Structures are given as C-alpha cells and as structure tokens.
Amino acid sequence: MLAYALKRTGLAVIITAISLILLISMIQFIPGDPAAVLLGPLASPEMRELFKQQMGLDQPAIIQIARFFGRVLTGDLGTDVLTNRSVLITVVEQLPYTLALIATSIGWSALLGIPLGCFAAVYRGSLADRIVGVLSVSSIALPSFVVAVYGLLLFSVRLGWFPTIGAGDTGAPLDQLYHLVLPSLAVGLGWVGYLARMVRASMLEVLSENHIRLARAFGLQERTITYQYALKIAIIPTIVILGMGVGNMISSAVFAEIVFARPGVGRLIFDAISTRNYPVVMGAVMITTGFYVLCTLAADLIAAGLDPRVRSAL
C-alpha cells in the first residue's frame, strides 16, 4: 500500500506541474496587450513600456513561463490588480466557503444516493426500484442552476424557510449550515441520482458474480453479503468517479455562489473575469486545479485501500 501511495502521489505531483505549465502558457495566448488592458486607453506608450518591463512581459515567452512557474512553486501567485493584495491570500480566503459547499453537497448526495442504489439493486425489478430509477433520472436531468433558481424562489422567497443570500455569520456554524441548505441542494441533487444509478449498476454486476453465489451457498446472511461482500467492490468505481466529481463540482459551485450571492472561489473567478482581473483568475484556476488533482489522488488512494488488486497493479 505504501509503495502504491508513494507512486500515486508522485504521479499527482507530475500531473500538477504539467497542468500548471499548461495554464501559465495559456496566458501567452490571451488576445490583446495586457498592458493596454490594465493601464486603460489613456496610458502613454512610455507607461506601457515601463509596465511591460516591470512585469517581465518584454522577455521571451519561455522565460516568462519559467519565471511564473518558479514563483508559483514558492507560493507567489501574483498580485490582485484591483486591490494590490496577494492573489494566494485572496483565493485562500474564499476557499473554505467553496469547500464547505462542495463537502455538504457531496456529503448529502452520497449519504442518500449510495444506499438508494444498493436498495434498488437488492430489490431489482420491484416497484421501489422503478421509483428510484425515475427519480434518479429526473434528478440527473435537472441542471443545477435551475434547481438553484427555483429552490430560491420556492423555499426562500415564497415560503421563507431558508435565507436568500450570503453564507451566514462568521463564527456561527449553525447559521452557516442553515445558509448552505439550498445551495448544497442545488449542487448535490443531480449527484443523488447519478450515484444511485452508478451504485445500482455496479452492485447488480457484483451481485451476479460467482463469489457472491459461493457466499450464499455458505449460508452467509444477506446483509453481510450486500454490505461487506458486494458493496465493498461495487463502491470502488463510484469512489473514483466521486473524486473527479468533486473537482467538477467547482463549476456547479460557480452557479450556486452567484445565484445565492455567496462568497467562494466560483464567485471570485466570475467577478475576476468580469473585471478582467487576470492574476486572480489565474491564481484561482491554479488552486482549483490543484484541488482537483488532490481529489482524484484521494479517491484513487481510497480505492486502492479497498481493492488489493489495484495496490499491486501500479
């Protein structure tokens, strides 16, 4: 296991480095002169030249990329053009809000979706299975921004059960959780159906395998067979998908954070793009990239912990 973990972590570091270099290189392809954009149309050519020299924009592309990468490695993601603050600090300040949103969304959808999938697989073909199936597909089909907008209209505006905007008072966890209910409903709902379908499919596959028949032939209890013998295998592909899904959730979080006027990385990126605050966009995208790599790494390590075959494969 340790050997696998080390190899997989090494791989994650390489992946992060490559994706960072790609991201940095992309700056070179952004159309327009950054100096003109940042200094505005009234700036004189001399000012632009000076700015380019200060920012190192007069250097060849490869040197710019290498410098940028070097700075990123030391934790310097540049300076917010509008506030002159460190981008790293700006992003890290916003990160907990997004992490909380993603964690609650994935948490409730996994807690509901995985047992639903098991249930549907065990009672395959029953009425309950069909109901779960229809609800799952409907929940997958609903885009999260639609859920967000209608959830807001119904539960906050009309019924007044939940707050409409913000993330709650700092230092009041219950209030923050209360503010998370609707956004995490919007972000997580599609995942409930998705997880239920995935778990059902892989459970059905595992339950039809020979070793399950052997376990039954030995008179093991159905509960033991379902949760210890079958689910432990069936959950593995789901965990791997969850790892990638958590990364992808950042994009759903953008919608939720805008609709519910919550702080967070998604909103930060959105605002930064609207104000052409490129260093912040870059920094935020880098951090979310790193987060994505971390999530897939964690998922793969959990999967390896569950499946001895994976451990000896890499």
Next chain:
Amino acid sequence: MAEPEGLLDIDNLSVSFRTPRGDLQALRNVSLKMGKGEIVGVIGESGCGKSTLINSIIGLLPANTCALSGHIRFAGEDIVGMADRDLRRLRGERITTIFQDPMTALNPVLSIGTQMTAIQYRRNSSPREKQRRTVEFLEKVRMPDAEKRLGQYPHQFSGGMRQRICIAMALLTEPDLLIADEPTTALDATLEVQVIRLLRELQRDIGCSVLFISHHLGAVAELCERVAIMYAGEVVEQGSVRDIFRDPRHPYTRKLLECDPGRILELRAVMPTIGGDLPDLVHIPKGCIFRERCPDRFERCSERPPVETIRAGHRAACHKARELANP
C-alpha cells in the same frame, strides 16, 4: 448394489424457468437417492440441468423459476417449499458447495483469512479459535505457509491453490453433504488428479457424502461409487460406477462412453461425437427425449420410455434397456 441409509432423496423433481419464448422445463421427474457417506457422481453435457439440480438442492434457484414440484428430502426434511430462513440454515452448515471456477469463486477484496473466518459465523468460538481452525484446514489441503497466507488476497494464489482454499472452506463447515460442481473443470490435468485425490482423502476424514458433478467420465470413475447420467433435464440412467461403465443400458450413456477420450484406444483422425443437438426444452418433443439423436431408435420411442430396473440400483429409462447389454 443396495442403496445405503438415505441422506438425500430427490423424488420426481421438476423445475421450470420462465423465458420470453415460454416455460423452459430444465428438470423433469428427476429422482436420485444418496446414502450417508456415499460419493455419487452426476454426469451430463452442458445444459443438461446439472446446475439446476444443485441450485434446487441448496435452495438458490434463480428469480425466474416458475414451477417447482416433487420433493428433495434432506435428512428427512423436504427442501422443496422450505422457508428461506431454514434453507439458509442448511447451507454452509449441513450442505456446502464447491463451484466450478476457482478463479472467480473467492471475493477479490477480502483476504483469505477474513473469508474463511466469516463462514464460521455460526460457531460459538473466539476469533482466535476460528483462525486456528482455518489454518488447520488450510494445512489439511496442503497449503504451504498457511498461517502466513491468511492475510493474502485471492489474486495472490494460483488456480489450483484457490480451488484448495475453496475445498478447505467447504470442509471447515463439516457438512453432511458436499456438493462439488465441476470442481476440476477449470484446472489442468495434473491439478485435477490432485484435487480428486484430496477430495477423496478428506471425504474419508470427515465422513460426509459427496455429490460430484462433472462431465469428466474418468474423474467420476476414479472418485465415485454410484453415478447418474443426465440428459436434457432427465436422469436417463443410474447405477454403480461398475455397472454404468461396464454395462451401460441407455443409448446416451453408451454414446457418451464411446466419446470419452480416455477410453478410445486406437488413433483416430476425428474424435467421435454424438450427432445432433440438445432438444428444445421449451417445446419438449413427445416420447423419449434422446430419440432424435439415438442410434437405436425404433417406432416405440415416440412413447415415453419406462424406467427399467436392470439390477438392484441400476436403472435406465429406455425401451431397449434390457436388450442393450454389452456382449
């Protein structure tokens, strides 16, 4: 040969499955008796109902089973119609099964030790004692370094070793009846001999009855005392190994023995086969089930043949059973 005191008495068992084409009659009027401590072989080609027979005995018929009639009396209790709870009590306690493919028979994400301890859940002994028994039985099937290998996973063992693990698991439960469903089919020839010897040795040790399902005639002849020949869901002939192999009376048995590579003495370019295909079990033809492929068929074969008793314990379902004696 007289039939010893009964342990398993399958009486007129019929099983049908619902399929899109109609009801498939997988087993029809199967009767088979097994005594305590006896080793009985069941021979038949693929699709003849061997697996359905096993699944009926252990009460694990698939969900599309639509008709089940007859009786399976195990130690006096009828398994047909028994509640799931009671069936589960029999499985892994009094009846244990070894399946065909050892490569997929073990759970890939649980260690051997975990799986072998889990099946002892009915025993009121400490985990330590259960582990000691596990090691003891692994040693019985000659697993080297048994204690060290408890923490290993199935993929770390070879096919032959996995089958020995399955046998050890089956014996751990000290069953009255061990069902071996083609336990050697997935193994190569040398391993096959080893596994069969091991089975016989352990059977003597524990004193259980063994129902040995196979399509390998040699293996059955080596291991079993009595044998039943199945064809298309019916038992066409049964008797002692000696009677069946020396004086087969059903044409199917006779053809089957002719096709056994182990009994073909001269060199031939083409191996003998039985011409034709298995009959359609959804629309069962009237009369003898083997008629279409039978070399000895005559007009009476359109009537269902009676089960003729050739000698004590030797029965064949053929109109010509009394005539078809080996010279």
